Amino acid sequence: MSGEMVCVHHAATVSEADIVTAWLEEQGVPAFVKNRLTAETLPIDGLRSKRGIEVCVADDETAEQAKILLEKHDRQVEAEHPLPVDDLLIDTTCDACNAVLSFPLSSAGSTETCPDCGEYLDIPEM
Numbered sequence: 001m002s003g004e005m006v007c008v009h010h011a012a013t014v015s016e017a018d019i020v021t022a023w024l025e026e027q028g029v030p031a032f033v034k035n036r037l038t039a040e041t042l043p044i045d046g047l048r049s050k051r052g053i054e055v056c057v058a059d060d061e062t063a064e065q066a067k068i069l070l071e072k073h074d075r076q077v078e079a080e081h082p083l084p085v086d087d088l089l090i091d092t093t094c095d096a097c098n099a100v101l102s103f104p105l106s107s108a109g110s111t112e113t114c115p116d117c118g119e120y121l122d123i124p125e126m
């Protein structure tokens, strides 16, 4: 044992830290929440301004393993939950008043009303 524990993940909440820890252990990587006791007694707002709750493992070797697993896990989550289309925006300029406007991708190819001058404007296709 080198005795040096390594932080592999910063969770925003205690429950997120617990999920990550449990998940890592399921993958055969022993992990623990470093500042759990402190975290539970701190108000959430105080936590958010700090580094969050640290999920740690015992040594560098385990940390490498954990990081690879976590990266893989993140990619899986992204693949399973792609960004909602409405989070993507199309920028267009109003022909009537030159206002630069952003519309959700779902509006592509449709006609909207300019919020600045009230004229109709065509949203370009992507």
Ligand SMILES: [Zn+2]
Residues within 6 Å of the ligand: 094, 095, 096, 097, 098, 099, 114, 115, 116, 117, 118, 119
């Ligand atoms: Zn306009």
